[in-house]
Amino acid sequence: MSLKSYIITRIILALPMILVLLILIFFILRIIPGDPVLAILGGKAPVEVIEAKRHELGLDKPIIIQFFDYLGDVAKGDLGVSTLTNRPVWNEIKDRFPATLELTIFAFIIALVIGIFWGAEAAWRKDKPLDISARVYSIFIYAIPVFWLGLMLQLLFGIYLRWLPVGGRLSPRVSLDIKTGLLLLDSLITWNWEAFWDVLKHLLLPGITLGLVISSIFLRMVRNNTVLMLSKDFVKAAKARGLKPRVILYGHAVRNAFVPIFTIMGMQFALLLAGAVLTETTFSWPGIGSYLVLKIKYRDFPAIQGAIIFFALFVVIISIIIDIVNALVDPRVRY
Amino acid sequence: MRKKFISERLGEFISDLFGTGTGWLTFVGALILIFYIILAVFSPQIAPYNPTERVGRSLTAPNDQFIFGTDNLGRDVLSRVIYGARIALMIAFIAVAIAAGVGVPLGLISGFIGGPFDRVLTLIMDAIYSFPGLILAIAIAAVLGPGVINIAVSIAVVYTPTYFRVIRNQVASVKSELYVEAARALGAKNYEILMKYIFPNVLPSIVVVLSMNLADAIMTEAGLSFLGLGIAPPTPDWGFDLSNGQRFVLSKAWWGLLYPGIAIITVVLGFSMFSEGLNELINPTIRERR
Amino acid sequence: MIFEAKDLRIYYKTKKGYVKAVDNINFSVEKGQTVGLVGESGCGKSTFGQGILKILPPTTYYSGNMRIEDIELVGLNENEIRKIRGKKIGMIFQDPMTSLNPVMKIEKLFFETLKTHEPDITEEEARERTAKVLEKVGIEPKRMSEYSFQFSGGMRQRVMIALALVLNPILVIADEPTTSLDVIVQAQIMKLLNELRKEYDMSMILITHDLGVVAEMADKICVMYAGHIVEEASSENLYYNPKHPYTKLLLKSIPNTDINDLELKYIPGFPPDLSNPPVGCRFSPRCPFKKEICEVKEPPIVEVEGSKVKCWLYSGVEK
Numbered sequence: 001m002s003l004k005s006y007i008i009t010r011i012i013l014a015l016p017m018i019l020v021l022l023i024l025i026f027f028i029l030r031i032i033p034g035d036p037v038l039a040i041l042g043g044k045a046p047v048e049v050i051e052a053k054r055h056e057l058g059l060d061k062p063i064i065i066q067f068f069d070y071l072g073d074v075a076k077g078d079l080g081v082s083t084l085t086n087r088p089v090w091n092e093i094k095d096r097f098p099a100t101l102e103l104t105i106f107a108f109i110i111a112l113v114i115g116i117f118w119g120a121e122a123a124w125r126k127d128k129p130l131d132i133s134a135r136v137y138s139i140f141i142y143a144i145p146v147f148w149l150g151l152m153l154q155l156l157f158g159i160y161l162r163w164l165p166v167g168g169r170l171s172p173r174v175s176l177d178i179k180t181g182l183l184l185l186d187s188l189i190t191w192n193w194e195a196f197w198d199v200l201k202h203l204l205l206p207g208i209t210l211g212l213v214i215s216s217i218f219l220r221m222v223r224n225n226t227v228l229m230l231s232k233d234f235v236k237a238a239k240a241r242g243l244k245p246r247v248i249l250y251g252h253a254v255r256n257a258f259v260p261i262f263t264i265m266g267m268q269f270a271l272l273l274a275g276a277v278l279t280e281t282t283f284s285w286p287g288i289g290s291y292l293v294l295k296i297k298y299r300d301f302p303a304i305q306g307a308i309i310f311f312a313l314f315v316v317i318i319s320i321i322i323d324i325v326n327a328l329v330d331p332r333v334r335y
Numbered sequence: 336m337r338k339k340f341i342s343e344r345l346g347e348f349i350s351d352l353f354g355t356g357t358g359w360l361t362f363v364g365a366l367i368l369i370f371y372i373i374l375a376v377f378s379p380q381i382a383p384y385n386p387t388e389r390v391g392r393s394l395t396a397p398n399d400q401f402i403f404g405t406d407n408l409g410r411d412v413l414s415r416v417i418y419g420a421r422i423a424l425m426i427a428f429i430a431v432a433i434a435a436g437v438g439v440p441l442g443l444i445s446g447f448i449g450g451p452f453d454r455v456l457t458l459i460m461d462a463i464y465s466f467p468g469l470i471l472a473i474a475i476a477a478v479l480g481p482g483v484i485n486i487a488v489s490i491a492v493v494y495t496p497t498y499f500r501v502i503r504n505q506v507a508s509v510k511s512e513l514y515v516e517a518a519r520a521l522g523a524k525n526y527e528i529l530m531k532y533i534f535p536n537v538l539p540s541i542v543v544v545l546s547m548n549l550a551d552a553i554m555t556e557a558g559l560s561f562l563g564l565g566i567a568p569p570t571p572d573w574g575f576d577l578s579n580g581q582r583f584v585l586s587k588a589w590w591g592l593l594y595p596g597i598a599i600i601t602v603v604l605g606f607s608m609f610s611e612g613l614n615e616l617i618n619p620t621i622r623e624r625r
Numbered sequence: 626m627i628f629e630a631k632d633l634r635i636y637y638k639t640k641k642g643y644v645k646a647v648d649n650i651n652f653s654v655e656k657g658q659t660v661g662l663v664g665e666s667g668c669g670k671s672t673f674g675q676g677i678l679k680i681l682p683p684t685t686y687y688s689g690n691m692r693i694e695d696i697e698l699v700g701l702n703e704n705e706i707r708k709i710r711g712k713k714i715g716m717i718f719q720d721p722m723t724s725l726n727p728v729m730k731i732e733k734l735f736f737e738t739l740k741t742h743e744p745d746i747t748e749e750e751a752r753e754r755t756a757k758v759l760e761k762v763g764i765e766p767k768r769m770s771e772y773s774f775q776f777s778g779g780m781r782q783r784v785m786i787a788l789a790l791v792l793n794p795i796l797v798i799a800d801e802p803t804t805s806l807d808v809i810v811q812a813q814i815m816k817l818l819n820e821l822r823k824e825y826d827m828s829m830i831l832i833t834h835d836l837g838v839v840a841e842m843a844d845k846i847c848v849m850y851a852g853h854i855v856e857e858a859s860s861e862n863l864y865y866n867p868k869h870p871y872t873k874l875l876l877k878s879i880p881n882t883d884i885n886d887l888e889l890k891y892i893p894g895f896p897p898d899l900s901n902p903p904v905g906c907r908f909s910p911r912c913p914f915k916k917e918i919c920e921v922k923e924p925p926i927v928e929v930e931g932s933k934v935k936c937w938l939y940s941g942v943e944k
Contacts, residue, residue: 020462028474135352142345143603145554145574147561148596151581155589166584220348233723239680240718241738241788242710245703251737252726259728270338274469278558282581292470293562296477308474312466319465 003327010323014316021312026070029305030063079306084298089306093288097310098181099169100287103210104276106184106203108269110211115218120254122219123226124245134223138216146275150209150282157205164205167284174198206283210275214268218261225257232256262326269318273311338464338497341554341603342547346611361612367605375420382414387569394588404590406576407583410569416594418571423602426487426566427552433491435545438498443537445499446506447529457503464496468551469558476564483566490555494548501544505537539617546610550603557599573599627828628654628677628796632689633699635669635676643686644900646672648852651926654796659822659829661839661860663875664849667896673849674800674832678714679706693796712742715789717818719801721781725773731784732769735791742792754791761824762787762817779810786818790825797822800832815842836875840864848872851897851907858932868934871908906937914938 045053054060058069073080079089122131141149158166169183170176176195179186184203187196229235230253238252277289284290288307295303353360374381384390389409390401397404403412441460445453463471472489479485509515515532523531559565560574568575573595580591635647646669654660662670675681677691679698691698693713698706710716718724726734735755739746756766762783773781782802789797799818803811819842822829831839839846839860846863848856848871856869867873874892894911897903903910909919916937924937 016458017462017465020458021466024459024462024466025474029478132352135348138348139345139352139604140600142341142348143600143607145557145561145596145599147558148577148592148599151577151584151592151596154581154584155587155592159584159587216348217344220351224351233718233720234726236675236680237716237718237724237785237788238726240675240678240710240716241741242707242712243737243741244707247737247741252729256726256728270465270467274467274558277470277473278561281562292473296473297563299477304474304477308470311470315465315467 003324006327007324010320014320018313018316021316022071022074022309023067025305025308025312026067029301029308030066074309079309080302082295082300082303084295084300084303089303092291092303093306093310095181096286096288096291098183099285100276100280100289102182102184102203103206103280103285103287104269104272106207107210107214107272107276107279110207111213111215111218114211114215115222116254119219119222120226120249122223123230123253123257124249126227131223134219138220141212141216144213145278146209146213147278147282149212150206150279153205153209154282165202166205167202169199169202169286170195171198171202206279206285209282210272210279213275214272217268217271221261221264222254222257225260226253229253229256259326262322265322265326269322270315273315338468340497340544340547340551342550342607342610343614345550345604345607346547346614349608349611358612360608361616364605364608364610364612367601368609371420371424371602371605374417375424378418378421382411382417384411384414386410386414386418386571394583394586394591396588397590403594404588406579406591407588408569412576412590412594415571415576416573416598419573419576419595419598420602422483422566422570422572423553423556423599426483426490426556427549429484429487430490430552430556431494431545431548433487434494434548435498435541437491438495439502439541441495442499442502443506443529443534446503447510447525447533449507453503456499460496460499463492464500468493469555472555472559473562473564476559481565481567486556486559486565489559489564490552493555494551497548498541498544501540502537505540506533509533509536543610543614543617546606546613549610550606553599553602553606626653626692627656627658628652628691628693628830630673630677630689630691633673633676633691634686634688635672635681636686637672637681638684638686639900641900645852645902646899647676648899648902649689650849650852650854652847652854654828654830655844656828657826658845659819659831659843661843661846662830662832662849663834663836663839663846665834665875665892665896667899668849669852669899670832670834670849671800674716674798674830677798677830678710678716679703680710708742711738711789711794712792713794713796715792715794715797717782717785717789717797717799717802720805721773721778721785722805724785725781727772727774730770730772731776734784734788735769738788738791755787758787758791759784761790761821778806779814782806782810782814783817786814786821790821790827793825794827796828796830798830798832801834802831803838804833804835811838818842836864848875851902852899853907853935855908855935856932862930862932866930866932868929868932868939869908869936870912870914870938874913906935 051060058066061069077090079093081087082089082092085092118130118134122134125131154166157164165171174195176183176187176192176199177190179189183199184196187193187199226249235248235252238248243251273289276287277292279285280287280289281293288310292304292307295307349360387410390411391405391409393405393407393409395401395405395409401411401413403416406412406415441456445456472493475489475492476486479489510533515528518528518532556565557574557577560572561578563575563578565572565575576595577592580588580595583591630650630652633647633650633652634645636643636645648669650673652673662673664670672681676685676687677698679687679701687699689699693709696709696713698709701709725731732752732755736748736751739751739754755769759766759769764780764783764787768776773784776784786802802818803814806814815838818829831843833839843860846858846860847854848863848869850871856863856867856872858868863872864876867876871892878892892911897907897910903920905921906912906919906924909915912919919937924935925940926933926935927940929939
């Protein structure tokens with residue numbers, strides 16, 4: 001199978017999943033007890049106002065019609081209008097998405113770097129201090145709630161040492177032309193070093209917080225798989241050809257150790273997103289996660305629904321991308 | 336591919352470090368659990384102060400009188416941490432009970448009947464399962480509003496698919512075993528087969544999943560209440576106290592943040608060690624699968 | 626002399642203690658020679674083969690001498706021995722299914738090997754040399770951009786051979802090169818190895834448990850048992866006039882196609898535990914000709930009719 005047809009098949013297979021997810025979200029947010037109109041207007045609104053609002057939102061129609069309206073809207077990319085700001089939810093999400101993307105990518109990179117290098121070196125020095133410390137680290141980092149880790153880092157680096165800011169993405173005094181919304185990238189392409197430095201400083205604490213939490217999983221997987229790979233015949237054969245230890249470790253063992261890791265990365269991404277909601281709230285990071293929490297506070301149901309749909313689609317899309325990357329890394333998947 | 340429980344993952348990490356079959360780990364885990372259960376049950380007797388009343392000056396650093404300090408409303412942090420065990424354990428136990436109470440019967444029936452009913456239910460459960468757990472819980476908690484049962488339900492929805500999947504798959508494989516076929520041939524009724532032959536077989540898995548689920552439930556509850564979706568203040572709750580404490584991070588009131596966090600971590604570690612030990616005890620072959 | 630081992634001991638560490646996998650052996654390979662190393666599995670022959678390149682676990686203990694040309698190998702550190710591996714001594718492993726990295730293209734394996742030993746080599750030159758050596762082993766050069774799993778077992782072993790030859794080593798160690806292949810492919814690979822050895826003017830150590838395989842190819846055969854070389858002879862002598870009881874039994878156990886002789890023969894008993902080998906002759910527990918002294922004292926090596934034998938049956942005087 002060619003790479004192209006593999007990708008197409010993978011996308012088609014994801015469609016029923018997306019449909020079921022959309023149905024689920026609809027049912028959770030519409031059918032479960034609790035009246036969104038009352039939630040919006042409060043219990044004391046006059047009956048006519050409630051009815052008018054109900055009509056405006058299409059809630060007086062039969063549930064099945066509502067459902068198809070909803071599906072049609074989602075398909076068109078119409079996630080409704082925020083009852084709080086009266087702006088289209090899709091626009092609000094679009095504005096905030098780059099912040100979440102930047103944070104999760106940065107965290108993912110941190111987790112990968114820690115996982116790969118510590119994991120590989122630990123595998124190379126099995127049962128030595130570097131290896132044992134990696135195992136102790138994994139236990140503690142995994143038992144720590146992500147927001148608490150964030151709070152502790154805030155206290156230490158933000159409040160006591162004053163090295164890094166404790167929230168936001170950019171200091172008010174720094175100006176930056178926003179193009180992609182990924183501020184690190186924006187500052188780079190405009191050669192704005194002052195902004196780059198400022199953005200990086202803001203990104204560091206939340207990125208590390210989120211990155212550390214999932215690093216333990218990568219670390220364990222890289223370490224254990226590399227230990228396994230180092231015992232394989234092809235590593236011995238590589239050694240017998242006189243290859244350098246670094247080449248054997250990273251070029252052969254770690255590279256092969258990554259094959260099973262890629263397949264579970266999608267799962268880690270779901271974990272990362274859940275962590276992102278908490279991290280964004282901890283660090284006042286203006287992404288989708290803090291958007292969701294904010295909208296819940298104001299019971300802005302269209303926005304809540306929009307954000308949840310967005311997260312659901314995001315997870316599915318990422319898992320597709322990861323499968324494709326997996327196919328690129330492991331040629332056996334393709335053939 | 337299966338999502339792993341925090342306890343399960345931690346159990347792997349722990350056995351990476353100490354090796355398997357370490358009975359003392361289970362023992363330590365059990366001690367931690369008993370400690371927290373005692374804290375929860377006897378909090379009025381143990382806590383030095385009323386957790387919801389002003390008993391000192393606001394934001395007093397730890398001293399002889401308030402060994403964990405006081406919060407912004409002058410409430411004793413130690414007492415709040417002790418009482419916090421109540422909410423954490425209560426919600427965790429209720430949530431797990433609901434998840435198992437719904438997931439297990441559905442799994443039993445779905446696996447036993449098979450057919451389109453099974454396929455539809457499996458698809459729904461898989462969809463819930465693929466969703467990031469916390470975000471799903473947030474959505475449901477947002478709809479349901481605060482309250483112990485509501486939070487427990489929100490958490491339970493996240494974990495119901497796990498019970499469903501484990502039980503359904505086991506039932507589907509046990510169903511075709513010879514002794515079940517024999518029972519059927521002897522004219523046993525469906526209900527009898529299910530309760531007499533299949534349920535006892537899947538019971539060990541249920542126990543293991545139950546014990547592993549608790550740490551996740553506590554973590555999720557802490558996350559929800561940190562986001563302001565937990566039970567209503569002023570009830571002491573670790574997650575809520577952390578989000579409350581964050582408002583005073585600039586005044587360097589570290590004590591309001593440190594202790595509730597340590598409570599969450601130790602209780603999660605305790606549950607994990609315990610469930611890992613239980614897992615090894617009940618399911619000695621589980622190691623080989625990893 | 627291309628390669629020589631003197632009083633060589635290779636012990637590797639396990640939880641139970643040191644396993645004396647190679648225990649005081651003398652072994653040599655002349656230029657252009659093929660030497661067969663034969664024995665049951667677990668006799669230490671593979672340990673010896675891998676020990677020459679020192680690719681055994683780092684806790685392994687070596688003593689005695691090993692020389693390739695004028696280079697003493699036992700005392701070399703990891704970085705020094707690394708320059709010998711692949712360059713002076715090539716190695717072919719038993720299982721081509723697992724010995725080629727499955728996620729790398731074939732060409733990458735060649736390029737990295739060339740690049741390591743000849744850092745100045747250009748991409749073109751590397752490609753050219755890879756193509757040339759692949760052609761020699763009978764693989765179309767254009768297949769170099771494929772992955773190992775796209776090749777059949779026999780073809781993979783050809784790739785392994787090419788990989789061992791690409792740097793023109795003076796010695797090739799082939800460790801059970803055909804064991805995992807089916808019979809027809811086995812013969813093809815053996816023929817290929819023999820031709821290439823001549824063409825590249827190399828020496829070869831052929832490690833196998835199958836006496837039938839080496840007899841046609843080897844100039845000299847060493848029979849190994851429980852960490853010792855128990856008999857060393859020209860292949861003709863060994864085949865037609867075996868001396869050591871173990872060799873005799875080994876020869877009898879070769880399956881043949883004689884319809885009247887369908888009885889399956891094997892040597893009763895098991896090879897000893899090498900972390901705690903028997904006192905005296907290590908074969909004595911299984912030996913049908915065992916004498917009293919065999920269980921007490923290790924036999925010396927004596928020369929009988931052109932063969933070297935480590936057995937009390939041939940050392941006339943008991944000391």
